[in-house]
Amino acid sequence: MIIKPKIRGFICVTAHPDGCAAHVQEWINHVKSKGPIAGGPKRVLVVGSSMGYGLASRITAAFGSGAATMGVFFERPSEEGRTATPGWYNTIAFTKAARAAGLYARNFMGDAYSDEIKQQVISAIKADWGQVDLVVYSLASPRRTHPKTGTVHKSALKPIGAPYTNKTVDTDKGVVSEVTIEPATEAEIADTITVMGGDDWELWMNALLEAKLLAPGAQSVAYSYIGPEVTWAIYKNGTIGMAKNDLERAAKAIDAKLKANGHGRAFISVNKALVTQSSSAIPVVPLYIAILYKLMKARGTHEGCIEQMQRLFATHLYNPKGTKFDEAGRVRVDDLEMIPEVQDAVRRIWPTVTTENLASETDIAGYRSEFLKLFGFGLAGVNYEAEVEPHIAMIQG
Numbered sequence: 001m002i003i004k005p006k007i008r009g010f011i012c013v014t015a016h017p018d019g020c021a022a023h024v025q026e027w028i029n030h031v032k033s034k035g036p037i038a039g040g041p042k043r044v045l046v047v048g049s050s051m052g053y054g055l056a057s058r059i060t061a062a063f064g065s066g067a068a069t070m071g072v073f074f075e076r077p078s079e080e081g082r083t084a085t086p087g088w089y090n091t092i093a094f095t096k097a098a099r100a101a102g103l104y105a106r107n108f109m110g111d112a113y114s115d116e117i118k119q120q121v122i123s124a125i126k127a128d129w130g131q132v133d134l135v136v137y138s139l140a141s142p143r144r145t146h147p148k149t150g151t152v153h154k155s156a157l158k159p160i161g162a163p164y165t166n167k168t169v170d171t172d173k174g175v176v177s178e179v180t181i182e183p184a185t186e187a188e189i190a191d192t193i194t195v196m197g198g199d200d201w202e203l204w205m206n207a208l209l210e211a212k213l214l215a216p217g218a219q220s221v222a223y224s225y226i227g228p229e230v231t232w233a234i235y236k237n238g239t240i241g242m243a244k245n246d247l248e249r250a251a252k253a254i255d256a257k258l259k260a261n262g263h264g265r266a267f268i269s270v271n272k273a274l275v276t277q278s279s280s281a282i283p284v285v286p287l288y289i290a291i292l293y294k295l296m297k298a299r300g301t302h303e304g305c306i307e308q309m310q311r312l313f314a315t316h317l318y319n320p321k322g323t324k325f326d327e328a329g330r331v332r333v334d335d336l337e338m339i340p341e342v343q344d345a346v347r348r349i350w351p352t353v354t355t356e357n358l359a360s361e362t363d364i365a366g367y368r369s370e371f372l373k374l375f376g377f378g379l380a381g382v383n384y385e386a387e388v389e390p391h392i393a394m395i396q397g
Contacts (some may be wrong), residue, residue, distance in 0.1 A: 002387055003083055005377045007172050010280040012375040018388055019376025020089035021096075026098055026379070027056060027306040031063040034310050039318045040065025041133035043215070045121065047072045047112050047204060050087030051374070052139030052276045053223050054283045056309035057112040059094060060183075061134065064313060068104030068129065070121060074141070083390045086375045095395040104128070107396050112139055113200050115147045119206050125208075131215035132208065135319070137201045137222040140278045147203070156239050157282050161262045164233040167353065169287040171280070171367055174353045179283045180335035184239045196243035198222070198250020209261060219317060220254060220266040222247055226334065227273060227288070228343050229235045230350055234284050248328070255329075269316070271308055275370035287353065288346065290362035292337060295345050297363060301336040303372070308333050325345040 006014045037060075044061040048054040061067040073090040091107055098105035106124060110117045117231030125132055143154045161183055168179040184192070201222055208214050224244045227235050235241055247268060254266035273279065273289050280286060296302040303311070316323045316331045326332050336342075354363050372378045 001081075002385065003390065003391055004368055004384070005375060010171070011277065012372070012377075014375065015083045015086040015089055016376035016382070016384065016388065017083070017390060017392055019087040019286045019373075019379045019382045019384070020086050021093035021376075022379035022382050023373055023376060024055075024059070024090055024093040024097065026333050027059045027366070028063050029061050029311050030306050034064065034314065036066075037064040037314050037318050039320060040313060041067050041219075041318070043067065043129045043132050044069045044134045044136065045072070045125070045132050046070070046136040046138065048137065049073050050075055050091045050137035052138070052140070052274075052278070052305055053271060053309060054136065055087075055090055055094065056305040057136045057138060057313075058247070059306065060309045060313050061136075062094075062098050062103050062105065064310060065318075066103065067133075069098070069180065070106045070108065070124060072108045072110075072121060074111055074116060075109065077394065078390045082356055084392070087390065088394065089376060092392055092395055096151075107394065109394055109396060111145065113141075113144045113147060118204060122207060122213065123213050125213050126211070131213055131218070133218055135205065135220040137204065137220065139200065140276075141195065146194065146198070153191040153194040155192040155243070156184050156188040157234065158182065158188060158241070159233045159238045160184055160189060164238075166230070166233070166284050167287055167350070168283045169358065169364070171286050171290075171292065171364065171371065174352055174355065174358055174364060176287070176358055177183070181234065181283060189239050189242055192239040193243045194245045196240065197246030198248070199246070200248065200254075202250050202254060205257070205266070209257060214258070214261070214263050216262060217264040218258065219264045220258070221269050221317065221331075222266075223249060223313075224268045224270050224330070225273065226249070226270055227285075228338070228346060230346065231285055233283060240282070248330070252329070267325070267329060267331060269312055270334050271312075272303060272334045272337045274305055274308070275367055275374070276305075277374060280371060286367065287362070288350075290358075290364045290367045291346050291349050291353070292342070294361070294363035295342050296336065297366070299342070303336070
C-alpha cells in the first residue's frame with residue numbers, strides 16, 4: 001500500500017515502515033559518528049524501548065558501547081488496511097541493524113506493567129546474560145493495569161487546585177488560542193501517580209534484585225522533565241508533576257537498595273523538552289517547544305532524543321571523571337534548555353505569539369517536521385509514492 005500521514009488531533013494514525021527504518025538509521029549514524037563510549041555498558045535492559053528516549057537509549061547502548069540489549073514495549077501490529085504503530089517498525093529496524101552488526105538484541109512485546117512480562121525478561125536474563133549492567137526505565141503509557149489488584153488506572157493531564165488558562169497551539173492547523181483546563185480530582189491525581197510515578201520502576205528493580213541479576217556497579221536511570229515556569233501549572237505543579245515527584249521518591253528508594261546490595265546507583269535524568277507522542281498530548285507544551293526550538297537552533301544548541309541520550313551516556317552515566325548531579329541528586333541534560341538567556345527569550349516571545357505570526361516567531365515548521373518523523377514521514381531517501389509492505393512480523397527471539 002502507499003502510506004501517507006493521517007493526523008487526528010495530536011496523533012498520526014499511520015506509520016511508514018521504510019521511513020521508521022530510515023529514522024532509526026539516522027540515530028544509529030549519529031551515535032557512531034560520536035565514537036565509542038569508553039567504559040559503557042555491555043548488557044542493557046530498556047523498559048519502554050520502542051520510541052523516543054527509550055529507543056534512543058537502546059541505540060546509544062548498542063552502537064555506542066557495543067551492548068547486548070533487551071527491549072520491553074507494547075505496540076500494535078498492522079491489520080488489514082491499517083499500518084502498525086511506529087514503535088513496531090522502529091523495533092524491527094533496530095533489531096535488524098543490531099544483529100547485522102553482530103549485537104545481541106532481544107524483544108519482549110507485552111504489558112511491561114505485568115508480572116508475566118517481568119518474569120519472561122528475568123528468565124531470559126538468567127538464560128542469556130546472567131546479569132545486567134544498566135536498566136533504563138522509559139515507560140510512557142496513558143493507563144496501567146496494576147499487577148497486584150487488577151485495577152485499571154488512567155492518567156490525567158490536568159492542573160491541581162484551580163482551573164488553568166493559557167495559550168496553546170493546534171500544531172496541525174497552526175491556530176493559537178487559549179485553553180482552559182479544569183483541575184484534577186483527588187482520584188485523578190492518585191491514578192496519574194499510579195500510572196506515571198515510580199511504583200512500576202521499583203517493581204522491576206525489586207524483581208531483578210531478588211533474582212540476583214544486577215551486576216556489581218549496575219545502574220538504573222529513569223527520565224523526567226521539569227521545564228520552565230510557563231508550563232508548571234500543567235506540568236511540574238500538575239498531575240504529571242506529582243507523578244514525577246513519585247518517580248524521584250522511587251529513585252532514592254532504588255538507589256538505597258542498590259547501594260545496600262553492593263551494586264551501583266539509581267537516579268533521574270531530567271531531559272530536554274522534545275517533540276514526542278507524549279509531549280504532543282499536553283496542552284501549552286507544544287507552543288513552548290516551538291518557541292524553544294527556534295531559539296536553540298539559532299544558538300546552535302538544539303538537541304533531539306538521540307543527541308540527548310548519547311550525551312547522557314558519554315558525559316554522565318559513563319564519564320570517567322564522574323557524574324555531575326544537581327542539588328536534588330538528578331542529572332540535568334536539560335541544561336542547555338534552561339540557561340537564563342534562553343528562558344528569558346521564551347518569556348519575551350510567549351505573550352506576543354498569535355496565529356498570524358506563529359510561523360515567524362516560532363519554529364512550528366520544525367515542530368511539525370519532527371512530529372511527522374516520529375511516524376516515519378519526511379525522511380530523506382524514502383520514496384513515499386511507492387508501494388510498501390505494512391505487514392511485517394516482529395522479531396522477538
